[in-house]
Amino acid sequence: MPLIELNNITKQFERKIALSSLSFHVKKGEMVALIGPSGAGKSTLLNTLAGITAPNTGTYLLDGVPIQHYKKRKELAKKIGVIRQQFDLIASLPVIQNVLAGRLGEWGFFKSMLSLFLPQDKQLAANALNRVGLLDKLYDQTSKLSGGEQQRVALARLLVQSPAVILADEPVASLDPARAEDVLAMLTKLVKEEGQTLVMSLHSVEYAKKYFSRIIALRDGEVFFDLPTSEITKEHLAELYLLKEMAL
Numbered sequence: 441m442p443l444i445e446l447n448n449i450t451k452q453f454e455r456k457i458a459l460s461s462l463s464f465h466v467k468k469g470e471m472v473a474l475i476g477p478s479g480a481g482k483s484t485l486l487n488t489l490a491g492i493t494a495p496n497t498g499t500y501l502l503d504g505v506p507i508q509h510y511k512k513r514k515e516l517a518k519k520i521g522v523i524r525q526q527f528d529l530i531a532s533l534p535v536i537q538n539v540l541a542g543r544l545g546e547w548g549f550f551k552s553m554l555s556l557f558l559p560q561d562k563q564l565a566a567n568a569l570n571r572v573g574l575l576d577k578l579y580d581q582t583s584k585l586s587g588g589e590q591q592r593v594a595l596a597r598l599l600v601q602s603p604a605v606i607l608a609d610e611p612v613a614s615l616d617p618a619r620a621e622d623v624l625a626m627l628t629k630l631v632k633e634e635g636q637t638l639v640m641s642l643h644s645v646e647y648a649k650k651y652f653s654r655i656i657a658l659r660d661g662e663v664f665f666d667l668p669t670s671e672i673t674k675e676h677l678a679e680l681y682l683l684k685e686m687a688l
């Protein structure tokens with residue numbers, strides 16, 4: 441059974457059709473990059489996958505269950521984790537607290553805060569930070585860390601949340617190339633180690649090809665191609681981006 445099953449998803453904003461009868465499946469463990477020209481519908485699709493945007497028509501099964509059936513936040517948090525461009529850390533809190541916020545969905549806010557003092561939770565945070573190379577920063581104030589270190593804290597938080605599917609909308613768009621590679625390499629390594637599933641939109645086709653085994657290209661809210669990375673040719677990419685420009 442696919443982990444993600446989208447069938448004939450359509451999303452319309454006023455007169456703009458952002459997603460048009462979109463269908464695809466994603467199996468557990470797949471690493472999928474979403475590419476396509478600006479306005480193709482990548483963010484709308486990721487928001488739909490996250491359960492933030494409700495489609496007008498079509499069905500979306502997450503682990504065999506319609507997304508709208510996940511009523512409790514903690515149920516959804518076990519299935520879906522979202523990485524945002526700003527990484528959403530609370531700068532004034534110690535690193536350990538930001539990492540354990542990954543448990544929020546499961547424990548509730550107050551329990552999460554109180555639980556900070558339990559040794560097993562400290563261990564959980566320490567293990568996650570160790571895996572991203574930041575064990576020595578457990579009690580540092582998050583704002584004192586470098587930008588790259590803060591992104592690693594966000595990855596440690598995701599390790600603690602441990603969702604089945606990770607969604608990311610252009611997570612490295614604002615980073616310099618060295619840092620973007622650092623985040624992508626670490627994230628894709630962790631995802632593989634955990635047997636998780638990753639769906640990420642990227643402007644950079646180069647990164648998509650380097651780190652992802654499957655690429656779904658969107659254009660005008662439709663799937664333009666959906667191929668294993670090894671089968672994608674220069675012609676596919678030229679057509680994907682050029683047709684849009686010629687139509688203008």
Ligand SMILES: Nc1ncnc2c1ncn2[C@@H]1O[C@H](COP(=O)(O)OP(=O)(O)OP(=O)(O)O)[C@@H](O)[C@H]1O
Pocket residue numbers: 453454456457458476477478479480481482483484485
């Ligand atoms: N809330 C909204 N209200 C109206 N139109 C919207 C809304 N969100 C998206 N759209 C429109 O839907 C289309 C798809 O937008 P979307 O942001 O999903 O594209 P994208 O592929 O992520 O683009 P980019 O690469 O520029 O981020 C665009 O034409 C956009 O203007």
